[in-house]
Amino acid sequence: MKMQIKETELEKVWELRHEVMYPEKDTEYVKLADDENGIHLGFYINNKLVSVISLFTEEDSIQFRKFATLKDEQGKGYGTILLNEVIDYAERNDIKKIWCNSRIEKTGFYEKFGFIKTDKKYEKDGREFIIVEKISSVL
Template sequence: MSNQVQIRPITAAETYTLRHQVLWPQETPDYIKLNNDDQGHHFGAMYNGQLVSVISLFIDGNVARFRKFATRPDCQGQGIGSKLLRHAMDYARDKGAQRIWCDARAVNEAFYRAFGLEPEGNRFYRGTIPYMRMARDLQEPVL
């Protein structure tokens, strides 16, 4: 399926529906907006003409951070999010980032480890959801 997926730049506003539905459906739609969304690089994965996965990338010098990575539940486990994350990591490296990190939900640790990200520091919570910071160097291409 992932070979039928197109990755393209999108606006921050185009990420909001999936961010809300997938990540924080119990919150108000404004909860998923970031103060610095206008400074981000936002990408979407299109499948059958529909936006099914989104990620927002923020580059600060030689460090990149991805946030609000969300894939529609019925499209998870099919390689779509993996293709989108690879794209964001390659983009960050191409823009000069030497390291990338995210605050990952602990339940997704194995997914991020598959991309070479490793936990840093202690778990923390947003509400009742456990998170951990995960990071990796970007000198090598993402597998």
């Protein structure tokens, strides 16, 4: 089995986001206004895209967004490999903080990587979110 992480074209990223995150909406819904400014990483198995994550850097901080893995590929550790790559990328580039808007029910996943819940919460589309972050002292 050949595994690879590489930058991925936006069209492929949008397709996977749409299929996994918001299949009930139209494709435009999964596009971010600043997608053109992001780095979009894809996790491939035997040249098939199975997971994506989008990175947005601002000064010494990086936000990851729209982290998604195909339903039938979830629970196999692919998201873990991809998130570890993001953490490594941050270390290599002297990023001081990594953060994301996590769905409340997914915070346990991020805590395994040393992310800490903040007190910043909000609701969107009937889903509750909380910001989780990892500061350089624990990177």
